[in-house]
Amino acid sequence: MIAVAVIAILASIAVPSYRGYVERARVSDGQTGLMQAASEMERCYTVSNTYPASGCLQTTESPDGVYGTIELTVNGSSYRLEAKSPTRNVRAGCETLWVESNGTRGPGACWGQ
Template sequence: MQVRPARHRFQHARTRNTAGFTLLELIIAVAIIGILASIAVPSYQRYVEGSRRTDAHAGLMQAAQQLERCYTVNNTYADCPSIPTSSPDGIYSISLSLTGNGSGYTLTASTSQADRCPDELTLNHRGERGPNANCW
């Protein structure tokens, strides 16, 4: 029978008992995940809000385009057929109010979902956007 030197027996026993994670390693891993999540979640929420707002922009521009096509034919916005009442993804509802006996209009996009932009998005016949330029 062959006898192993003492240092080999010690190394073999040590590697056999060190499987798994220590509590400290798990706490550090959870802390790192928490820090990354605290950075990533607000960024993702801003991204989603921006994409929703883009949906409102698309809906307003689509409605304005239909109104302008109608105006070139009829020379008034009052005789235009119905415009879309919602944005392409259906997140915003679009409403039309005519001004100056059909010589102008204001389109308004509103939603019931929470957003950093509390105001409704508007677009008029002159292409003026309002009321908050940061929302556009």
Template structure:
């Protein structure tokens, strides 16, 4: 009985830490996908002299490893772009909310249906 109680206590301590670790690793995947998409846009703009519009961006550029975020591009003027990574249901409780990256390199956070006030960009982009 003591062993079962001890295992339950250890699980109660370890599970939240593990969940945070998994969320942090998927958060890194989302940030990496945004940076890679931004690099792709810059290479395309160098080759074409302008940013591609949404329809010209391949789906593979917007893919996030692990599938816990969806990336959406907003490039309609050919002079600017914004990429937004929104957490899916399994990542929705992440305190960082969604990530936004634009052509100027500005990194910000956005609220989600579960997280109304996300952590600061410094806490989320630098960890």
């Protein structure tokens, strides 16, 4: 009976910690996808001295697919990349991640700011 109680206590501590780890890993997947897409945009800017609205972005989702789509919005000489998680199985408040051409990222809590 004591062994069962010890296992129950350990499980009550381990399961929430594991869930938090998984949620942070999923957010990291979205961050990786956005940074890869941003590097593709910067590579195109180096070649053509402009951010093209199409034809440059090869990364359309995060590497593991947690963030289903990465959307590009070009506004003159700047861009904004936005990734959304359709499953919502990520850390609260991090369902939508974004990065802009000037290096601004958000939401700040999701990027460790």
